[in-house]
Amino acid sequence: MIPFNKPYCSGRELKYMEEVCHSMTMSGNGDFTKKCHAFFEQRYGFRKCLLCTSGTDALEMCAMLCCLKPGDEVIVPSYTFVSSAIAFLREGARLRFADSGANNPNVTADEIEPLITERTRVIVVVHYAGVACDMDPIMALAEKHNLLVVEDAAQAVDSYYKGRPLGSIGHLAAFSFHETKNINCGEGGMLVVNDERFVRRSEILWEKGTNRAEFYRGMVNKYGWCDTGSSFLPSEFNAAFLWAQLEQMDDIQQRRKHIWDIYDRMLRGKLETKGIQMADIPDYATNNGHIYYMVCPSLDVRTQLMGWLKEHGVQTTFHYLPLHTSAYYKDLYEGKPLVNCDRYGDCLVRLPLYYELTDEQAETVARLILDYFEL
Numbered sequence: 001m002i003p004f005n006k007p008y009c010s011g012r013e014l015k016y017m018e019e020v021c022h023s024m025t026m027s028g029n030g031d032f033t034k035k036c037h038a039f040f041e042q043r044y045g046f047r048k049c050l051l052c053t054s055g056t057d058a059l060e061m062c063a064m065l066c067c068l069k070p071g072d073e074v075i076v077p078s079y080t081f082v083s084s085a086i087a088f089l090r091e092g093a094r095l096r097f098a099d100s101g102a103n104n105p106n107v108t109a110d111e112i113e114p115l116i117t118e119r120t121r122v123i124v125v126v127h128y129a130g131v132a133c134d135m136d137p138i139m140a141l142a143e144k145h146n147l148l149v150v151e152d153a154a155q156a157v158d159s160y161y162k163g164r165p166l167g168s169i170g171h172l173a174a175f176s177f178h179e180t181k182n183i184n185c186g187e188g189g190m191l192v193v194n195d196e197r198f199v200r201r202s203e204i205l206w207e208k209g210t211n212r213a214e215f216y217r218g219m220v221n222k223y224g225w226c227d228t229g230s231s232f233l234p235s236e237f238n239a240a241f242l243w244a245q246l247e248q249m250d251d252i253q254q255r256r257k258h259i260w261d262i263y264d265r266m267l268r269g270k271l272e273t274k275g276i277q278m279a280d281i282p283d284y285a286t287n288n289g290h291i292y293y294m295v296c297p298s299l300d301v302r303t304q305l306m307g308w309l310k311e312h313g314v315q316t317t318f319h320y321l322p323l324h325t326s327a328y329y330k331d332l333y334e335g336k337p338l339v340n341c342d343r344y345g346d347c348l349v350r351l352p353l354y355y356e357l358t359d360e361q362a363e364t365v366a367r368l369i370l371d372y373f374e375l
Contacts, residue, residue: 055176109137132161256289
């Protein structure tokens with residue numbers, strides 16, 4: 001069986017975690033946490049980075065920093081993981097779900113603008129498959145209406161929009177280091193703060209509502225309860241594991257993009273004759289090799305294709321079930337039909353893509369797909 005995903009280990013994770021065992025700091029915000037923060041801040045120019053225990057935690061911190069009030073509205077894609085929405089719902093926001101674009105699952109300014117009302121406070125964008133949303137028109141909308149923009153960059157590490165790193169464009173951003181991501185520590189995430197207004201409060205929220213971070217920097221002579229917050233920072237073991245991955249980031253990215261290119265070279269230009277929509281990477285975006293996906297012409301075709309691949313030892317999956325039609329939210333949804341979102345929910349299929357997938361295995365997957373469609 002060729003699995004859909006296999007988490008990558010560089011070989012140094014256990015060494016660094018053993019170092020933590022012999023250190024004086026295991027609970028978090030130690031040397032490895034600081035190394036990870038510095039890596040992202042220096043490599044990508046993020047104003048402030050804070051590791052979290054998950055991408056969901058990072059999004060929850062984003063929602064808390066937005067200071068939402070009951071009745072405030074947040075525009076969020078329907079085609080995304082539930083964390084993109086529930087973080088804001090828990091802060092009392094009313095969700096306004098946006099459709100995806102026709103060419104790829106990302107939201108567009110054209111889909112966002114009609115949803116803006118006098119109660120709108122935040123726009124959430126999700127860079128699906130690590131491919132950038134068209135951010136300039138979205139940021140222009142936000143500036144026009146005085147809105148905050150949160151980038152859900154869970155899949156978008158080391159990916160760019162017009163030369164700018166994803167996660168650096170919105171006021172706030174969230175990354176994930178879940179085991180399915182390019183860079184992982186089992187479970188992990190990171191909050192990025194690009195707006196100076198939120199820097200100090202982000203540390204307080206991160207440290208259970210206290211100014212403990214300022215205390216350890218010697219800025220105050222004692223620390224106490226200052227605000228709401230939670231235990232968002234991960235243990236130093238997670239940070240040590242992540243640091244081993246970050247040291248190998250360029251190698252990991254190169255390998256994943258190489259596998260992506262094998263699929264694309266073998267499949268693009270052939271499957272379109274069978275009504276397949278191939279992964280779209282606009283000129284303004286880069287590809288970080290996170291997901292190789294195809295959009296089948298119907299749910300039946302996708303189901304049959306996935307079954308065929310499983311019979312031949314290949315595990316595939318789909319991604320996502322639209323949030324506006326979910327069991328939890330469908331009775332609350334009052335918007336228009338989200339045609340593109342529903343199509344991706346029914347028809348998108350993801351192929352295996354991980355560091356240790358061999359060239360031969362990737363070629364086998366591609367040939368099986370061509371065989372299924374008799375190409």
